[in-house]
Amino acid sequence: MSGAGGCRCLAMFLLSVLLGPLASVADAELSVFDRVGTVGTTVTLVVRTTNFFMADGGRQVSIFLDDERLGTILTGGDGYGYFRLAPNRAGLLRVSARSDGIEASGLLLVMEKTDRAVLVEVESVMKEVSFRPDARENCRKAFESLRRRYRLIFVYRFLGADFSRNRLEKEGLAPGVVVPWKGTTTLESLQGKEVQVHAVIGSAEMVTAARAQVPFRISFEKAKGVTTVSEWSDIAKMLE
Numbered sequence: 001m002s003g004a005g006g007c008r009c010l011a012m013f014l015l016s017v018l019l020g021p022l023a024s025v026a027d028a029e030l031s032v033f034d035r036v037g038t039v040g041t042t043v044t045l046v047v048r049t050t051n052f053f054m055a056d057g058g059r060q061v062s063i064f065l066d067d068e069r070l071g072t073i074l075t076g077g078d079g080y081g082y083f084r085l086a087p088n089r090a091g092l093l094r095v096s097a098r099s100d101g102i103e104a105s106g107l108l109l110v111m112e113k114t115d116r117a118v119l120v121e122v123e124s125v126m127k128e129v130s131f132r133p134d135a136r137e138n139c140r141k142a143f144e145s146l147r148r149r150y151r152l153i154f155v156y157r158f159l160g161a162d163f164s165r166n167r168l169e170k171e172g173l174a175p176g177v178v179v180p181w182k183g184t185t186t187l188e189s190l191q192g193k194e195v196q197v198h199a200v201i202g203s204a205e206m207v208t209a210a211r212a213q214v215p216f217r218i219s220f221e222k223a224k225g226v227t228t229v230s231e232w233s234d235i236a237k238m239l240e
Helices: 003-018 122-131 135-147 161-170 184-192 204-213 232-238
Strands: 030-033 035-038 043-051 060-065 068-074 080-085 091-099 102-111 116-121 151-156 177-180 196-201 216-219
Touching: 030 091, 030 102, 030 161, 035 043, 035 177, 043 060, 043 091, 043 102, 060 080, 068 080, 102 151, 102 177, 116 122, 116 204, 122 135, 122 151, 122 161, 135 151, 135 232, 151 161, 161 177, 184 196, 184 204, 196 204, 204 216, 216 232
Parallel strands: 035 102, 116 151, 116 196, 151 177, 196 216
Antiparallel strands: 030 043, 043 080, 060 068, 060 091, 091 102
């Protein structure tokens, strides 16, 4: 799906997001952000305390990694709190935070330095599975195949972490870390943590931004310097 038709579908999808129920996040008081790192490399866990979208700083937050207590931090005036650690094992780990009887969780993906990552844009996935009835199952199968050889990292441009995570889970495409896409800044941040990004899958705008920094740049939309595909199975075969 590409061109004007793709733009219309994406616009419809975004409208449905904006008109959807917001109550579940309006009064969110504690958030844990997904993070990515490598074994032995320092990674910073990030939490935020809020009160109806407004920063609610000065709160004590206990941090847990797979139910092992790491310590307690104090959030700053902007509501953000940070905990630094150097993971000693690879895996998709659960990060939990507790404050004033409230608990929230996120994921920490720890990769071996020899692992390769594939970045997948959430908006492109949602557009495909929402408007092409056959794409949902094909997408699931493609992800199953890719997970046998790569670490999947989901990135979002404007949907937000909570919504992206919930939709991926609803579509049976989870688990996986969900992080914001900020163009080359995201790639440089991952590379600074010794994460090898082997491929990016997403909109033409997203994958074009990756440029020559990433060996495989794949999209369902046409763009210069981008490999265009029509089916999810094409992606799985391409990255075998």
